[in-house]
Structure formats: structure tokens, C-alpha cells
Amino acid sequence: MNKNKKKKVIIIGAGFGGCIAAKKLANAGFDVTIFDKRNHHIFQPLLYQVATAMLSPAQIAYPIRSMFKNYKNVRVILANITEIDKEKKTVKPKRSNQQFSYDYLIVASGARHSYFGHPEWEKYAWGLKTTRDALKIRERMLYSFEKAERTRFEDKQARFSTFVIVGAGPTGVEMAGAIAELTRKTLRNDFSNFDPKSARIILVEGSGRVLNRYHEPMSEQAKKDLEAMGVEVMLNAMVSNITKEGVTIGDTLIESENIIWAAGNTASPLIKLTTSEVNRMGQAIVSPDFSIKEDDSIFCVGDCAYLEDSNGTLVPAVAQGAIQAGSFVADQLIRENKNLDRQKFAYKNKGSMATIGKSRAVAQVGKFQFSGFFAWLLWSIVHVMFLVDFRNRLLVFFDWFASYFTHMRAVRLINTYRERD
Numbered sequence: 407m408n409k410n411k412k413k414k415v416i417i418i419g420a421g422f423g424g425c426i427a428a429k430k431l432a433n434a435g436f437d438v439t440i441f442d443k444r445n446h447h448i449f450q451p452l453l454y455q456v457a458t459a460m461l462s463p464a465q466i467a468y469p470i471r472s473m474f475k476n477y478k479n480v481r482v483i484l485a486n487i488t489e490i491d492k493e494k495k496t497v498k499p500k501r502s503n504q505q506f507s508y509d510y511l512i513v514a515s516g517a518r519h520s521y522f523g524h525p526e527w528e529k530y531a532w533g534l535k536t537t538r539d540a541l542k543i544r545e546r547m548l549y550s551f552e553k554a555e556r557t558r559f560e561d562k563q564a565r566f567s568t569f570v571i572v573g574a575g576p577t578g579v580e581m582a583g584a585i586a587e588l589t590r591k592t593l594r595n596d597f598s599n600f601d602p603k604s605a606r607i608i609l610v611e612g613s614g615r616v617l618n619r620y621h622e623p624m625s626e627q628a629k630k631d632l633e634a635m636g637v638e639v640m641l642n643a644m645v646s647n648i649t650k651e652g653v654t655i656g657d658t659l660i661e662s663e664n665i666i667w668a669a670g671n672t673a674s675p676l677i678k679l680t681t682s683e684v685n686r687m688g689q690a691i692v693s694p695d696f697s698i699k700e701d702d703s704i705f706c707v708g709d710c711a712y713l714e715d716s717n718g719t720l721v722p723a724v725a726q727g728a729i730q731a732g733s734f735v736a737d738q739l740i741r742e743n744k745n746l747d748r749q750k751f752a753y754k755n756k757g758s759m760a761t762i763g764k765s766r767a768v769a770q771v772g773k774f775q776f777s778g779f780f781a782w783l784l785w786s787i788v789h790v791m792f793l794v795d796f797r798n799r800l801l802v803f804f805d806w807f808a809s810y811f812t813h814m815r816a817v818r819l820i821n822t823y824r825e826r827d
């Protein structure tokens with residue numbers, strides 16, 4: 407590419423979709439600026455292990471600046487982008503008058519939790535999207551065990567040690583399994599007045615199956631595994647209210663102060679500023695090349711975009727969906743720069759996996775479905791391999807290896823969370 411004609415690409419969000427696009431475009435000679443409101447990229451699939459004291463945040467996060475230190479034509483800026491001017495082709499960070507101009511804009515700003523029209527539930531039912539969310543959940547959980555140990559009242563002890571996870575998709579299933587292991591194995595001899603094995607772990611699901619996007623035998627297996635680990639699985643159970651006291655299902659109140667929300671997502675609020683074509687989850691309804699309907703120099707990729715691909719497959723809101731979309735959009739800009747037409751995206755399903763606990767997982771890869779130890783081993787290998795940075799891979803592998811034999815979860819720190827009970 408002629409240096410004087412370098413096209414300027416702005417990417418908002420250094421998640422899976424944004425990072426791959428930035429790397430490909432930088433390698434092709436584009437002038438790339440990547441914005442993120444955090445200074446680190448997060449490997450979200452392992453957040454639940456931070457929330458359940460297996461891993462520390464630094465093991466699954468990596469400085470964005472370091473990711474691009476060898477890319478001379480990538481500028482990394484820590485800023486929360488809150489304005490997009492499509493006429494002037496500029497973006498603006500929050501509380502700033504600085505404007506950044508682009509030839510192409512890629513919005514890869516991900517998603518947040520959605521509470522089905524009940525934003526007031528968020529105060530008690532915490533979701534898991536960032537390392538901060540994971541640390542809050544971890545500290546509340548560990549602090550609850552301390553309160554269960556201290557109290558003289560059985561009803562309070564029961565409340566402190568009841569965990570309700572709303573939503574039995576992969577995150578809910580993984581959280582429930584990990585809390586079961588924590589209470590049944592790791593903590594079993596740590597308290598004198600309270601038996602962690604008596605903790606109730608309740609997984610609430612509105613549909614008739616756990617992991618309802620998986621094939622039925624895999625869902626059945628996951629449910630059996632969870633129950634064998636001591637998790638109570640409530641299917642076809644609709645949450646009607648969530649308050650300080652706990653979760654109400656129908657007319658029944660389950661008293662708990664440990665409620666985890668894994669039930670719904672909504673696209674990042676930036677999408678509403680990017681396009682008026684949004685679905686009910688707030689995702690941009692994009693064209694087959696991921697550009698928005700009003701402007702083909704603006705693209706939305708990853709969790710914030712909605713596309714049925716050229717084969718009629720819905721591009722899923724998972725890491726592969728974001729990686730393939732980010733990579734595809736970069737390819738289209740490279741093609742366009744060579745005066746070639748844009749193509750239509752087709753998603754390649756590389757399979758899905760969810761882990762339930764030690765040696766327990768389910769996997770669907772191509773025509774194959776399997777569960778148990780080999781699914782768990784495959785899950786572990788894939789997740790270690792996808793971590794950014796060799797050091798993180800090594801540290802995570804070491805912690806998992808040690809925990810496999812000892813059930814140890816080393817990161818049981820309460821640093822900041824305090825609550826009057």
C-alpha cells in the first residue's frame with residue numbers, strides 16, 4: 407500500500423473481534439487506531455474461574471498495548487468512545503473534545519447483561535463480563551462463607567450458603583459446577599461451625615434443558631453431571647423477582663444473597679449510536695459483509711452484531727463468531743483496497759464445548775458429540791491454547807494441573823468486599 411494513501415481504520419473494542427481485525431489490517435499496511443475503555447484484553451471464557459477462585463485476573467487478561475507493541479502502524483488508545491459522527495467520519499471519547507477521523511470504522515464493542523426489562527435486578531444478581539465482575543462475585547461468595555461460619559442462626563447460615571445461578575447456558579453451567587467443586591472439595595475441611603458441603607447450589611433455567619443450544623443427549627449428560635456434583639437443577643423455572651432477600655420463582659422465594667446472572671445479554675450501548683437497524687437484543691442487523699445498512703464504511707462485528715450468513719446460519723455470539731467476523735472484515739477492506747468486490751460471510755462452525763467440572767465436559771465437534779474425560783481434556787487444551795501470552799498459558803496449565811490432584815483453588819482472597827449483615 408502506498409504510504410501516502412494509507413487508509414485510516416478505527417476499531418472500537420479490543421476483544422476477540424477487534425484484535426484480529428487490527429492485526430490483519432496492520433499487516434496489510436493500514437493505519438489502525440484501536441480504542442478500548444479498558445487497558446487489557448480479557449479471555450472471557452475463563453472468567454468464571456476467576457469468579458470461583460481458581461485463577462487470578464492477570465492469568466486471563468493481557469495489556470492491549472503489549473499485544474500490539476510490534477505493530478508500528480497500530481495506535482492503542484485507552485478511551486470510552488461515546489460519540490460517532492457518521493457525516494464527519496469521526497469518533498469522540500467520553501468527556502473529551504478530541505475527535506479522531508476514519509476512512510473505515512469497525513465497532514467491536516461486545517455486549518453487557520440484560521435483565522429482561524428489570525434493570526433493578528442487577529443490584530443483587532451480578533453478571534460476569536469483566537475481571538471486575540468476576541472479583542466482585544468471588545469476594546461476595548467467599549465473604550458469605552465467612553458469615554455462614556460466624557452466625558449462630560441456622561436460617562441465616564442457609565441463606566449465606568445458598569447460591570442461585572440464573573441461566574443454564576455455558577456460563578451458568580460452568581459457574582454452578584465450579585461452585586459445587588469449591589464447596590464439596592476445596593473448602594470441605596476449612597470451617598468448624600459450618601459445613602460447606604451443605605451449601606445449596608441452584609441452577610435456574612427458563613427452558614426445558616440445560617445447555618439448550620446443544621444436542622439433547624449432551625444437555626441430558628450435563629444435567630446428570632451437575633446433579634451428581636450436588637447442583638439442584640430447576641428447569642422451566644421463570645424468575646419473577648429478585649430482591650435483597652433472594653430470587654422468587656413463581657411464588658416461591660429462594661433466600662440467597664449470592665445470585666449470579668447468566669441469563670441474558672444486550673449489545674453494547676454504542677450500537678444504538680452506530681445504526682438504527684437493531685434487533686431486540688440491541689445488536690446491529692448487518693449486511694452480509696458486516697457493514698451497517700446506512701453506511702458501508704462502518705462495520706459491526708462480534709457480540710454486538712446480528713447476521714444470518716450466506717448459508718442461513720446465525721453467526722453465534724461466541725469467540726469464534728467474533729474472530730471469524732473480525733478477520734473477514736479485515737479481508738474485505740484489503741480486497742477493496744485492491745479494487746476487488748466484497749464477499750459474503752459464511753460461518754465455519756468449529757464446534758462447541760462446555761465444562762461442568764473436573765473430568766466432566768460436553769463437546770460437539772462436527773458430527774461428533776462426546777462427554778466426560780476426553781471432552782474435558784479437549785476443552786482444557788483449547789482454552790489454554792487460546793490464551794494470549796505464553797506465560798499465561800504456562801501459569802494456567804500449572805494451576806489446573808495442581809488443582810486436578812489437590813482440588814486446591816489458591817486465589818481465595820477477600821480484599822475489598824464488605825457488607826453489613
Ligand SMILES: Cc1cc2nc3c(=O)[nH]c(=O)nc-3n(C[C@H](O)[C@H](O)[C@H](O)COP(=O)(O)OP(=O)(O)OC[C@H]3O[C@@H](n4cnc5c(N)ncnc54)[C@H](O)[C@@H]3O)c2cc1C
Pocket residue numbers: 418419420421422423424441442443444446447448449450451452453454485486487488514515516517534535576577674676707708709710723724725726728759
Ligand atoms: C463469562 C463468559 C463465558 C464465555 N464462554 C465462552 C466460551 O466458553 N466459548 C466461546 O466461544 N465464547 C464464550 N463466551 C463469549 C465470548 O467471550 C464472546 O462471544 C466474545 O468475547 C465476543 O467478542 P467481541 O470482540 O465481540 O467482544 P468482547 O470480547 O466483549 O470485547 C469488547 C471490547 O470492547 C470494549 N468496549 C466496549 N464498549 C466500548 C466503548 N464504548 N469504547 C471503547 N471500548 C469499548 C470492551 O472493553 C471490550 O474490551 C463467553 C462470554 C462470557 C461473558
